[in-house]
Amino acid sequence: MDGNAKRQMRLSREHVAKATRKMPDPGIHLLPGFVPATDADYDRVVAEIIAGAPNDGFWVFAYGSLIWNPDFDFTEQRNAVARGWRRRFCLGWDYRWRGNREQPGLMLALDRGGQCNGVIFRLPDAAIEANMHRLIRREMSMVPSAFPPRWIRVETPDGPLKALTFAMNRNSGRYIGSLDDEAIADVLATACGFRGSMAEYLHATVSHLDMLGIRDRHLWRLQEMVAERLDRAEPVSS
DSSP states (O other): OOTTTTOOOSSOHHHHHHHOOOOOOOOOOOOTTOEEOOHHHHHHHHHHHHHTOOSSOOEEEESSHHHHOOOSOOSEEEEEEEEEEEEEEEEEEESSSSOOSSSOEEEEEEEEEEEEEEEEEEOOGGGHHHHHHHHHHHHOSEESOSSOEEEEEEEETTEEEEEEEEBOOTTSTTBOOOOOHHHHHHHHHHOEETTEEHHHHHHHHHHHHHHTTOOOHHHHHHHHHHHHHHHHHSOOOO
């Protein structure tokens, strides 16, 4: 952590409550060139992942919502660093989960460049396939995937490991790489879908990283900017 480690987040649960609205589930929204994933797609991807797995443990690298909502079984977790990758709001557009047609959402993905501090989870050896099906069905609703699974090298306090993660395909039509922080903060302060708001997603990610001793300077700045925007509409008491 840097010297600002003890600072309190400006984006609060009260801000999240302001940004969150009850939304109906509009169903899957297919972009041009994408089709819904099928059971055969899931079977193929899981088989490919397991075939390429290392022999010294099956680890998953989490950098966003998987940190605070892993939705799979694990036997161990460690902080880890992925060098050559950065956590970035560049996966768009979301018209369902945390966005809608009028105010689409923008999700985190791993993009190239820099480094990313996150968490790795070790899956139980006896239930890798079952847990991978849970994970892939959560992360891949359409094919081709805009952020396909891949094995990357990560560094941990106990040495380097290979871990599975989901990294952005810059050639995908869902890659949104041209927005500056002001535009990203505008999205995060307004977008909401049937699973919740982008403000909630940002708050959960930053707060859980902070609890793990990880301070992402970029996300920390974004949470301040989102809180500022929400306070302009209706100030939240500290």
